[in-house]
Amino acid sequence: MDSSVAQPVRVCVGEDDVLLRKGVVQVLGDAGLVVVAQAGDASELVKLALAYRPDVVVIDIAMPPHRGDDGLLAAIGLRKQIPGMGVVVLTQYDEPDYALALIDERVEGAGYLLKERVGDVREFTDAVVRVAHGGSALDPTIVARMMRPHHVPQALGLLTEREYAVLKAMAEGMSNVGIARALLISNAAVEKHVTAIFRKLDLAPETTGHRRVQAVLRYFTTQRS
Amino acid sequence: MEDRELRRLVHEEQSLRNVATLLAASGPTDDILTTICREASALLDGQEVTLLRFEPPNTVICAATHGGPIPPGVRANYPPGSLPERVGTTGVPVRADDFDDWPDGELVRPYGIRAAVAVPIFVENGVWGMCSTSSPTGPLPPDTEDRLSAFAQLIWAAVAHTEARESLRRLAEEQAALRSVAELVAVEASLPDVFHAVTEAAARVYDAEVVLTEDDRDLPGGSRVVARAGHPTESASHVARVAILFDDGPWGSLEVTWPAAIGTVERHQIKAFADLVAAAIANANHRERLTQSRARVIAAADEARRRLQRDVHDGAQQRLVHTIITLKLARDAASADELAGFVGEALKHAEEANRQLRDVVRGILPASLTRGGLAAGIRSLIAEASIPVDLVLSIPRLPPGLETTAYFTVAEAVTNAVKHSGASRLRVSAILSEGGILTLIVEDHGTGGADISKGSGLLGLADRIEARHGTLTIESSPDHGTRITATIPVDSDDE
Numbered sequence: 001m002d003s004s005v006a007q008p009v010r011v012c013v014g015e016d017d018v019l020l021r022k023g024v025v026q027v028l029g030d031a032g033l034v035v036v037a038q039a040g041d042a043s044e045l046v047k048l049a050l051a052y053r054p055d056v057v058v059i060d061i062a063m064p065p066h067r068g069d070d071g072l073l074a075a076i077g078l079r080k081q082i083p084g085m086g087v088v089v090l091t092q093y094d095e096p097d098y099a100l101a102l103i104d105e106r107v108e109g110a111g112y113l114l115k116e117r118v119g120d121v122r123e124f125t126d127a128v129v130r131v132a133h134g135g136s137a138l139d140p141t142i143v144a145r146m147m148r149p150h151h152v153p154q155a156l157g158l159l160t161e162r163e164y165a166v167l168k169a170m171a172e173g174m175s176n177v178g179i180a181r182a183l184l185i186s187n188a189a190v191e192k193h194v195t196a197i198f199r200k201l202d203l204a205p206e207t208t209g210h211r212r213v214q215a216v217l218r219y220f221t222t223q224r225s
Numbered sequence: 226m227e228d229r230e231l232r233r234l235v236h237e238e239q240s241l242r243n244v245a246t247l248l249a250a251s252g253p254t255d256d257i258l259t260t261i262c263r264e265a266s267a268l269l270d271g272q273e274v275t276l277l278r279f280e281p282p283n284t285v286i287c288a289a290t291h292g293g294p295i296p297p298g299v300r301a302n303y304p305p306g307s308l309p310e311r312v313g314t315t316g317v318p319v320r321a322d323d324f325d326d327w328p329d330g331e332l333v334r335p336y337g338i339r340a341a342v343a344v345p346i347f348v349e350n351g352v353w354g355m356c357s358t359s360s361p362t363g364p365l366p367p368d369t370e371d372r373l374s375a376f377a378q379l380i381w382a383a384v385a386h387t388e389a390r391e392s393l394r395r396l397a398e399e400q401a402a403l404r405s406v407a408e409l410v411a412v413e414a415s416l417p418d419v420f421h422a423v424t425e426a427a428a429r430v431y432d433a434e435v436v437l438t439e440d441d442r443d444l445p446g447g448s449r450v451v452a453r454a455g456h457p458t459e460s461a462s463h464v465a466r467v468a469i470l471f472d473d474g475p476w477g478s479l480e481v482t483w484p485a486a487i488g489t490v491e492r493h494q495i496k497a498f499a500d501l502v503a504a505a506i507a508n509a510n511h512r513e514r515l516t517q518s519r520a521r522v523i524a525a526a527d528e529a530r531r532r533l534q535r536d537v538h539d540g541a542q543q544r545l546v547h548t549i550i551t552l553k554l555a556r557d558a559a560s561a562d563e564l565a566g567f568v569g570e571a572l573k574h575a576e577e578a579n580r581q582l583r584d585v586v587r588g589i590l591p592a593s594l595t596r597g598g599l600a601a602g603i604r605s606l607i608a609e610a611s612i613p614v615d616l617v618l619s620i621p622r623l624p625p626g627l628e629t630t631a632y633f634t635v636a637e638a639v640t641n642a643v644k645h646s647g648a649s650r651l652r653v654s655a656i657l658s659e660g661g662i663l664t665l666i667v668e669d670h671g672t673g674g675a676d677i678s679k680g681s682g683l684l685g686l687a688d689r690i691e692a693r694h695g696t697l698t699i700e701s702s703p704d705h706g707t708r709i710t711a712t713i714p715v716d717s718d719d720e
Binding site: 017019020023027062069092093094095096115116118119120121145 | 538542543546547549550551552553554557576579583591592593596605608
């Protein structure tokens, strides 16, 4: 995924942990994104987002004033109010259920990352840019938890190791290009693997971005319930 | 011996035998006294005979009669100088030839009595009452006193026996009744059950109407009837009431109303029943206080968990996240291989520490439980399990205390099953019934052996569940595996 788009991606950052906020702003700025505004509590962030209309908002789940779910609620509210705006939620909890609740019906423009992912600069910025452009980003750790063997015994057993890795990357929201780069294989190889995966899991083939992620995530949620 | 004399002796003997037969049988008291009156009447050539009992200081009660005008049960207070008073104080037969000359003339005239003869009946400690015969016309024959007196000995023996037997019967019944009520109290039966048992037992023993009331200042009468037994008595009756205390203050009372037959119910007898009621109330209160105290302890522990989880989230976890991010940035910035190596090491340790800390926090109080409720918590728990689990969930959001208890119940049961049962599959269900009862079931077809006495996990659970007025059942055998069932009511006045 390249960041050399026509216009730089505009971001708002909501994070009450000052050190972390500085880190996020720095990492995104170094990668060429423009942080147009930042806030330390949920209501302030919402105001700024509505005013500045960024491409994507990066927000901590637990923010003042109530520290419970304020960040998440703000994120969900913003998604409803400005459907074209992307939201990346940062959290310390690697609970798949929680992530899936955020993503709900609409996978596009939604991301759920563990806070420590900020230190994986490349992956973090790629994810933020992806979400800004309407894609999705689900933290690899969470995807890994979702995909543990005994939850989907037969099906996953049919996949080769490479196909398994491609499936995981699809769930994380990566595009074919991104997967190719991450796994160090060709685009054509990725496409071949994707087709095989959908056939083996008995899913209707979805080629485009968010519908594909949605299909994969739905597959995992129905397997879990 | 004269014919008449002989006939009288034969009659007497026959009467004796009749009465003796009745005494030997287990007929009720009234029958015996009525029989005595009937036999005496036969001896007096069909004249009416009435037995009257004295009740100090100056009351006379009709105990039985044959052909007499006064119905049994009627009571009256007699004035000084009256026939009953003379009999009671002199202890000899007394004759009234014309009641117009007597102070109690007004008492007897409504019954059409003109004249009477009465003989005293002695029991151990005094005069029990009198046996009398009356006439609506003129005075009674001169030998009436003699003939009645002769019979009076018999009556005395019968009454004494009757009363003794009646006392014995009642004592035995009373003891049996007290014992069965005491058993109810000891097994901590519900208060309504105890209340009904007490009133019914007392009503049976004393053949009376028994009413148990509880004080309630908010009600118009100041009290409410909580239990009632026996049939209401009409007309003349005795009442005895004993107060029931709780915590040194008034709680209510036990009231016994019985008809005016022989015998009386002593207050101390009723007090025995009342004491049992008081004991049951005290026990129930004590139990409830104990349950509430346990609930408070558990709520405090849960609050400590919440605080711990929050503190770790805001404190140690956050610090670790910073460390990890910093190390990642340092790794990217490190140009020298050796430095990159060390930083990479440190990063690995920090990431592992972070993972472990997250697992610990999830064990203390999982985020999915606090945020998403019991269903989310159980789903998250099942996701962690190393064997597949079939899940049935039919629950809305519930009060937090209940969700915490339910979650840890399922968690402990699932952990035990995974660790000990050897089963390849588990089944977990959580269902809220329409009546507001949450039922949790964790079952496997493993090797059994689940025992609440082994290890404190299940015992701690039982404490939690009982503190919320729930029940925990463990069925475990090598043949059928293990099934743990917890039923907990949803409390309306929950936190």
